[in-house]
Amino acid sequence: METLNIRSGEFQLERLPKIKNDTLRGWDAADELLIETVLTDYSHLLVTPPLIANDSFGALALAFNEYSVHSWSDSFISHLATTHNLSLNKISASPVLIPSTKEAEGKYDLVLIKIPKTLSLLEDQLCRLKPHIHPETVIIGAAMSKHIHTSTLKLFEKIIGTTTTSRATKKARLIYAQNDQKNNVVSPYPKTIKDESSGINLQNFANVFANDHLDIGTRFFLETIKKHLNQHGEYAEQAPNIIDLGCGNGILGIAAKQLIPHAKISFTDESYAAIASAKINYSNETIDKNTDDAEFLMSNSLDQYKGDTPDLILCNPPFHQAHAVGDHIAWTMFKQSQQKLQKNGELWVVGNRHLAYHIKLKKLFGNCQTVASNKKFVILVATKNKK
Structure with missing residues (x-):
């Protein structure tokens, strides 16, 4: 078990399923960079629940637990880990857990996306996100730099709009997408x-x-x-x-x-x-x-x-x-x-x-x-x- 130290507190975080002598942490530098950026520059948007996509083991749900987060993921284990780690830290907050096959709820002022391993999942999520964002919605993607490719940025550009990236910090990088793409997109999946x-x-x-x-x-x-x-x-x-x-x-x-x-x-x-x-x-x-x-x-x-x-x-x-x-x-x-x-x-x-x-x-x-x-x-x- 590792301790996630961030501005909003210290949290115990476990990966699921539990593995004996596991050497991997339940978060990465991209989680840390995303959390710090939101708390520094976008905390004013947390008056309404943020949408968090692909939160691996609940690090983001822990960091923003007081803001009634909506957690959108294709992983049942990730949702289990989110609930488990909130309980582990004696946090009574109950995030809204949304399977990837279900629609997000309402409109969002802040959307945080951990970039998934498969480009197809990202494409599907960005397409289905469009009805739930407005022109002022702040959309931030996060990943280790080695997992952000030209194809990743092109998807954001094509579906959401103007896309830029941050400088790398601890080999992690953020993606900023402005919702100015006017086209109506429909997910090609299934x-x-x-x-x-x-x-x-x-x-x-x-x-x-x-x-x-x-x-x-x-x-x-x-x-x-x-x-x-x-x-x-x-x-x-x-x-x-x-x-x-x-x-x-x-x-x-x-x-x-x-x-x-x-x-x-x-x-x-x-x-x-x-x-x-x-x-x-x-x-x-x-x-x-x-x-x-x-x-x-x-x-x-x-x-x-x-x-x-x-x-x-x-x-x-x-x-x-x-x-x-x-x-x-x-x-x-x-x-x-x-x-x-x-x-x-x-x-x-x-x-x-x-x-x-x-x-x-x-x-x-x-x-x-x-x-x-x-x-x-x-x-x-x-x-x-x-x-």
């Missing part, structure tokens, strides 16, 4: 793509991984699932519980449902955009158009899953959290899968070869089989309590 190999049409919201194409790892996983799931005779004789863990747009769970129509499918992800995409795609691409026969959970890994013991878990794990790269999310997914699966239940994983997931899976499950591989990816299967 986008519809078609996977030619499966014939599945997918609607992808802005922050879904590879939102304009089917990534090659998922494509390889789909090919493998189709070859092998039909060989499991027990799935034809029972109604298996299947989880698409870290589901993204839901294509793995949808493919499983198409192969085993009587299966119960659960989709989990910490991205609001992912769950929204999965729900639409499941309804469009399964025989039963009623999504009531499936479960869609906002969850850090399997934390929120309370359903029946799964027979099969399909997982294409992420190897980063925002800009931070690491295997802690995959490790959590693997551990929780091992705990949740029924005896002889299987975890199927796709991953880049160099990530060496087979070592972790063998350590957890005591076994790991390579079902398929190519030059870049491996498909691994680990079985719980395998004899």
Whole structure:
């Protein structure tokens, strides 16, 4: 746990999910620069609630906790962390938590945007922000300098208006955008793509991984699932519980449902955009158009899953959290899968070869089989309590 020292106070701040011996802080120099700038130059605008977009772990909500902030994010974990850190500091304020797939509320005098990792999410947010700002609204973006690109500034120019940047401070920089662009913009998301190999049409919201194409790892996983799931005779004789863990747009769970129509499918992800995409795609691409026969959970890994013991878990794990790269999310997914699966239940994983997931899976499950591989990816299967 680290202490955030700013003009408005000292705050304890934890990253979620908690990781043993975590060396990363829950904020960066861009948060500090943004907070100091607002308190110095724009505190007079805090008479009305500011809109904060993409507050990683609640540092901005803590700094401005007395101003009834609205927190707009695609991350369920970020919203959990915001609530957790306010409670940790014994702050009773309750910010308005707005999922990325929902509209912001009312008009804002001050908008603070931490620049997200994906340009598509920023584009979607800026487009949908337009109805909620007026010509005098102060809009400030913030990021580490290495994460601000020409394409970032062009988006602000195109959608919002005249855009300038600050000088770098501790390798962080601010973006100032003036709302003088008169064009009426509509977000291009969700986008519809078609996977030619499966014939599945997918609607992808802005922050879904590879939102304009089917990534090659998922494509390889789909090919493998189709070859092998039909060989499991027990799935034809029972109604298996299947989880698409870290589901993204839901294509793995949808493919499983198409192969085993009587299966119960659960989709989990910490991205609001992912769950929204999965729900639409499941309804469009399964025989039963009623999504009531499936479960869609906002969850850090399997934390929120309370359903029946799964027979099969399909997982294409992420190897980063925002800009931070690491295997802690995959490790959590693997551990929780091992705990949740029924005896002889299987975890199927796709991953880049160099990530060496087979070592972790063998350590957890005591076994790991390579079902398929190519030059870049491996498909691994680990079985719980395998004899």
